[in-house]
Amino acid sequence: MQRQTIWALRGDNLTEMVAELDLPVSLRERLVGRASSLGRGDMERWLADLPDVVGTLAERWELTMGAALPSSSSYVAAADRDSGEACILKIGAPVRGGTVSTAREARALRAAGPAAVRLLEEDLDAGALLLARATGPSLEKLCERDDDLATEILASAMVSFQSAAGTGTDLPPLSVLEDTFEEFDRGPHGASYRGRGLADTLAEIDSGLRDLRKATATARRVLQELLADKVAAVVLHGDLHHRNVLADDQKGWVVIDPKGFSGAPAYDVGALLYNPRPFPARLDDVETVVRRRLAVMSGVVAIDQALLAAWGYVGSVLSLLWSLEDGGDLDRHDVRMYTVAALRKLI
Ligand SMILES: Nc1ncnc2c1ncn2[C@@H]1O[C@H](COP(=O)(O)OP(=O)(O)O)[C@@H](O)[C@H]1O
Numbered sequence: 515m516q517r518q519t520i521w522a523l524r525g526d527n528l529t530e531m532v533a534e535l536d537l538p539v540s541l542r543e544r545l546v547g548r549a550s551s552l553g554r555g556d557m558e559r560w561l562a563d564l565p566d567v568v569g570t571l572a573e574r575w576e577l578t579m580g581a582a583l584p585s586s587s588s589y590v591a592a593a594d595r596d597s598g599e600a601c602i603l604k605i606g607a608p609v610r611g612g613t614v615s616t617a618r619e620a621r622a623l624r625a626a627g628p629a630a631v632r633l634l635e636e637d638l639d640a641g642a643l644l645l646a647r648a649t650g651p652s653l654e655k656l657c658e659r660d661d662d663l664a665t666e667i668l669a670s671a672m673v674s675f676q677s678a679a680g681t682g683t684d685l686p687p688l689s690v691l692e693d694t695f696e697e698f699d700r701g702p703h704g705a706s707y708r709g710r711g712l713a714d715t716l717a718e719i720d721s722g723l724r725d726l727r728k729a730t731a732t733a734r735r736v737l738q739e740l741l742a743d744k745v746a747a748v749v750l751h752g753d754l755h756h757r758n759v760l761a762d763d764q765k766g767w768v769v770i771d772p773k774g775f776s777g778a779p780a781y782d783v784g785a786l787l788y789n790p791r792p793f794p795a796r797l798d799d800v801e802t803v804v805r806r807r808l809a810v811m812s813g814v815v816a817i818d819q820a821l822l823a824a825w826g827y828v829g830s831v832l833s834l835l836w837s838l839e840d841g842g843d844l845d846r847h848d849v850r851m852y853t854v855a856a857l858r859k860l861i
Pocket residue numbers: 583584585586587588590602604631645646647648649757758760770771
């Protein structure tokens with residue numbers, strides 16, 4: 515990013531502001547989508563302040579800013595430090611219910627230490643983290659060539675992250691996930707809004723919303739059962755998938771972008787079952803890929819496949835609900851609808 519470009523731009527209309535700022539398409543789309551569920555004011559304020567925030571942090575942390583990188587959650591940009599260190603500046607965009615989980619991300623990164631990317635600086639008021647920049651690509655391309663190998667690397671990353679991070683932090687327990695189900699039920703797509711007439715019913719079937727409602731009810735019960743099973747809690751990554759594991763010359767494979775939870779280790783298997791998106795296999799083959807990934811994971815992390823499938827099911831449903839909450843549309847051909855269907859058979 516050229517600092518001048520982002521600095522000079524001002525606008526009072528959100529779409530215009532988003533279009534004018536030098537932001538990646540993924541972030542622009544998400545910002546506009548989120549603004550509808552958030553209220554435009556928060557998003558407009560964040561965008562209006564962003565150039566100054568970047569400028570201030572760049573000065574304080576001695577950065578020369580580079581290109582903005584694709585992200586749907588945050589302003590993420592390459593930066594070079596005067597010390598010569600290659601960095602990433604990440605500033606979280608507003609989410610519903612307050613600020614992004616920058617503090618959690620920082621806590622989880624610190625807890626995981628060598629298993630995660632190095633956290634160089636943080637300014638939680640600004641929602642900003644300065645991270646060491648990994649040198650290589652993510653697992654996204656590798657899984658197209660060799661999905662088993664990508665899964666093995668993810669499994670090892672999961673074990674290293676969790677064992678380095680250990681137990682006992684002030685990260686939220688997995689029981690907070692129950693809130694997502696409750697909010698969905700109360701919200702515009704939820705069960706209480708059922709039965710608005712034939713046209714709506716057909717539209718709901720067509721979009722997959724009916725299937726998602728059923729899956730949500732099941733996932734809620736499964737989550738309750740899983741939470742009742744008292745296993746020792748560990749620090750969880752919370753979004754462990756192909757794009758969040760990067761090759762690094764010095765550290766081998768390095769993990770970025772933790773959401774930070776505390777709970778059962780198997781929760782971390784969820785996101786890697788329905789990623790990367792676009793999915794590398796045909797939708798007809800999703801079930802085969804999911805089963806294969808579960809078998810490979812189970813071998814490396816030494817957790818029963820049925821337990822991994824149960825957490826994977828909960829995680830896939832939650833991910834769909836979070837996308838809806840974030841202003842996204844439901845699509846019955848979303849790969850997560852297929853992982854949900856495949857995992858349902860295994861639990
Ligand atoms: N430490 C890092 N080193 C290299 N690239 C990074 C680093 N952190 C983030 N990136 C790049 O920026 C992208 C978005 O950052 P990430 O933290 O994963 O946020 P999100 O997934 O919420 O958009 C990553 O997929 C990666 O390509």
